[in-house]
Amino acid sequence: MQLEQVWRNGMNRFLHRLGSLQVAYQMAGLCLPWFSTLCVLMMVYGVVGGLFLAPPDVEQGDAFRMIYIHVPSAFLSLMIYGVIFVNSVVYLVWHIKLADITAKCSASVGATYTIIALFSGALWGKPMWGTWWIWDARLTSELILLFLYMGYMGLRNAIREPKRAAKASAILAVIGMVDIPIIHFSVEWWATLHQGATLAKFSKPSIASEMLYPLLAMLGAFILFYVALLCVRVRVEILKRERKTQWVQAGFAAQGSGAA
Amino acid sequence: MSHYAAYIWPCYIFAFCLLGAQVILAFIQWKITCKKALKLYKDKRAL
Numbered sequence: 591m592q593l594e595q596v597w598r599n600g601m602n603r604f605l606h607r608l609g610s611l612q613v614a615y616q617m618a619g620l621c622l623p624w625f626s627t628l629c630v631l632m633m634v635y636g637v638v639g640g641l642f643l644a645p646p647d648v649e650q651g652d653a654f655r656m657i658y659i660h661v662p663s664a665f666l667s668l669m670i671y672g673v674i675f676v677n678s679v680v681y682l683v684w685h686i687k688l689a690d691i692t693a694k695c696s697a698s699v700g701a702t703y704t705i706i707a708l709f710s711g712a713l714w715g716k717p718m719w720g721t722w723w724i725w726d727a728r729l730t731s732e733l734i735l736l737f738l739y740m741g742y743m744g745l746r747n748a749i750r751e752p753k754r755a756a757k758a759s760a761i762l763a764v765i766g767m768v769d770i771p772i773i774h775f776s777v778e779w780w781a782t783l784h785q786g787a788t789l790a791k792f793s794k795p796s797i798a799s800e801m802l803y804p805l806l807a808m809l810g811a812f813i814l815f816y817v818a819l820l821c822v823r824v825r826v827e828i829l830k831r832e833r834k835t836q837w838v839q840a841g842f843a844a845q846g847s848g849a850a
Numbered sequence: 851m852s853h854y855a856a857y858i859w860p861c862y863i864f865a866f867c868l869l870g871a872q873v874i875l876a877f878i879q880w881k882i883t884c885k886k887a888l889k890l891y892k893d894k895r896a897l
Contacts (some may be wrong), residue, residue, distance in 0.1 A: 637862070651852045658867045702872055706865045713857045815869060822876045826883045833887040842891040 610688045615828045616843075618821035624820065629814035632807045639804030656714040658805055662812040664707035667735060668770055670700030672835060674742070675767045678760035687823075687831075690756045692745060693763065695823035699816050701739035708732060716772045719783055727776035728784035731769055740768040 607613055640658035647654035674696050680689035711729065712722045723729065742759050749755035772779075777786050797805070831836050 596883060639857070641862075653857060653860050655853075656861050659861055663865065698870060702868050706868055709864055710861045713861045717853060717857055819876055822880055825874070826879045829883045829887050832889055833883075837885060839891055839894065842888060 609688050611687060611691075611832055613826045614691075616826055618825050622818055622821040622825075625814050625818040628658075629811050629818055630812035631750070632814065636804045636808035636811050640808060644801045644804055645798075648652065649783050650718060653714065653717045654801075656710050657801075658808045660707060660710040660714055661805060662809040663703045663710065664732070665809060666812050666816055667700055667707050668773060669705040669813075670696050671735065671738070671763075671767070671770055674763045675770075678763040680758050682764070690760070691824055691827045692820065693760065694756075695827055696816075697743050697746075699738055699819055699823075701736060702745065703812070703816075704732065704736040704739060707757075709734065713781075724783055726782045726784055727780040728773065728782050731773040734769050735773060737741060738762075738769060738812065742766070771837055780836050783824075 596597055636658060638654055638674065644655070646652050674693045676695035677689040677696075680686055708729075711732075715724070716722050742762055745762055746755050746759045776782060777784050829838065
């Protein structure tokens with residue numbers, strides 16, 4: 591019983607500390623150079639490997655090389671919405687400011703990845719399907735995801751009072767989550783032109799290892815890009831909200847001039 | 851026209867332009883926010 595109490599207190603202290611904007615600001619600053627460097631390295635390997643080292647596909651020829659942009663961006667468009675959903679729930683239940691900031695800062699990156707996924711998909715669709723666009727279940731649900739991201743950002747900017755804006759956009763994000771399983775399972779639920787999972791089948795690989803490694807590198811690079819950008823955006827948002835607080839002022843005082 | 855010229859390069863260029871724009875935007879936001887926070891700090895100190 592006593593051990594449980596100690597554990598609970600420890601966890602509470604840890605979560606409380608993690609939720610502190612000052613700690614988040616400092617941690618984001620510490621992690622940023624590592625994430626950025628790793629992202630650049632993985633992206634260079636992914637692009638070189640994908641464009642020049644991987645052999646052409648038997649059926650698709652060189653056109654398959656769009657997989658190195660399309661699949662990671664499509665994956666990230668879903669993953670980031672998941673991050674927004676989780677943070678929105680956390681904000682609605684526990685009113686943790688950092689969760690709201692994370693959700694807010696993720697939205698534009700998620701929308702960017704969705705645009706890239708749609709654009710690269712159209713470019714891939716033309717040589718393979720003979721059309722840029724079709725109102726297929728996967729494509730349409732991904733387009734709805736873009737509208738959800740835009741709606742989320744629009745709603746946030748439309749409401750002046752920050753707390754109301756945060757609450758309204760969090761509710762929208764929770765409702766919009768219904769689109770994510772639809773996107774993922776659309777290729778199984780409906781007869782679509784879009785192919786099934788490529789990456790999610792590690793037990794029975796549907797892609798050669800020479801093609802797979804650059805794809806995994808690009809996926810890692812895109813995730814790191816998101817995390818690195820999130821670090822910068824979170825720092826900007828925290829600095830905006832907390833610039834009048836003592837710890838920010840003390841940071842400027844300690845540095846004399848320049849950034850906090 | 852080859853697949854590279856027609857589809858692959860436009861796809862990669864578009865993607866990296868958008869990602870680059872996100873980086874530039876974040877950098878500009880960072881600079882502006884720092885400038886504002888620093889001005890506030892200097893104004894407070896002047897008082």
